Amino acid sequence: xxxxxxxxxxxxxxxxxxxLAIVLPASVLRVEQTLLLxxxxxxxxxxxxxxxxxxxxxxxxxxxxxxxxxxxxKTILEYQVTPPHLKRKVFPIxxxxxxxxxxPPLKIPSHIVxxxxxxxxxxxxxxxxxxxxxxxxxxxxxxxxxxxxxxxxGAGKIITVKILGVHGEGLKIVRSSWGxxxxxxxxxxxxxxxxxxxxxxxxxxxxxxxxxxxxxxPESWRILKDSACKNxxxxxxxxxxxxxxxxxxxxxxxxxxxxxxxxxxxxxxTEEAVIATLQALSVICGM
Numbered sequence: 001x002x003x004x005x006x007x008x009x010x011x012x013x014x015x016x017x018x019x020l021a022i023v024l025p026a027s028v029l030r031v032e033q034t035l036l037l038x039x040x041x042x043x044x045x046x047x048x049x050x051x052x053x054x055x056x057x058x059x060x061x062x063x064x065x066x067x068x069x070x071x072x073x074k075t076i077l078e079y080q081v082t083p084p085h086l087k088r089k090v091f092p093i094x095x096x097x098x099x100x101x102x103x104p105p106l107k108i109p110s111h112i113v114x115x116x117x118x119x120x121x122x123x124x125x126x127x128x129x130x131x132x133x134x135x136x137x138x139x140x141x142x143x144x145x146x147x148x149x150x151x152x153x154g155a156g157k158i159i160t161v162k163i164l165g166v167h168g169e170g171l172k173i174v175r176s177s178w179g180x181x182x183x184x185x186x187x188x189x190x191x192x193x194x195x196x197x198x199x200x201x202x203x204x205x206x207x208x209x210x211x212x213x214x215x216x217x218p219e220s221w222r223i224l225k226d227s228a229c230k231n232x233x234x235x236x237x238x239x240x241x242x243x244x245x246x247x248x249x250x251x252x253x254x255x256x257x258x259x260x261x262x263x264x265x266x267x268x269x270t271e272e273a274v275i276a277t278l279q280a281l282s283v284i285c286g287m
Contacts, residue, residue: 023058026065085140145173229285
């Protein structure tokens with residue numbers, strides 16, 4: 001028997017009613033020995049975050065990581081979420097992105113460009129230059145559009161535009177928005193876990209830590225349903241060498257939860273914990 005797919009599948013997807021952030025230690029890549037493997041692991045994290053409509057990926061320095069680790073994963077994740085038709089404009093050739101072609105595609109609405117100019121189409125563009133109050137906006141295979149600088153906001157930015165029609169050799173466009181359509185995550189870096197937890201707490205988020213010594217189901221599921229499903233939520237994860245509670249105080253979180261009860265392996269990798277936790281949250285919250 002086939003159910004009503006409209007209940008749980010609709011494209012394009014909307015953003016969550018309440019914002020969701022996942023917060024990871026920069027050491028998540030330290031266990032991988034090569035740039036290729038680090039790139040692939042970053043891609044898994046970015047892809048999982050997008051599948052479950054995460055609004056923000058926070059990254060923090062933990063005892064097992066360095067600033068170089070933080071910058072690397074931040075760069076790769078930002079590259080992955082940037083619309084493909086704008087990547088070369090936004091990112092110069094860099095060693096850190098040597099294997100970026102192996103990142104799994106996200107295929108979110110902002111990554112899909114019409115094959116031909118279509119009136120009313122919404123897409124992201126890159127403000128390439130501004131002169132005399134007019135800005136030139138790069139739109140990938142569609143060419144360029146122009147708009148007043150007062151709308152574009154200055155060169156060097158990615159903006160969302162709507163095509164009004166063809167105007168001379170370019171396209172007539174205006175500033176627009178994706179509205180509530182989900183178009184990927186933002187990336188934010190923190191110097192410490194304490195800084196990260198305080199950042200989200202001050203903004204009214206429920207701050208949740210995940211650890212094997214946390215509260216188990218069914219109590220942990222009740223907490224997710226009563227709190228995380230109803231509020232903006234930031235979920236923190238440990239790294240490959242230490243669990244979260246091995247270097248963080250429980251007082252930095254509203255709750256500490258075990259989201260993978262009776263794990264079959266001695267340890268759970270960060271990317272595995274991310275996927276399992278986001279799946280549990282989606283099922284429990286029904287969104």
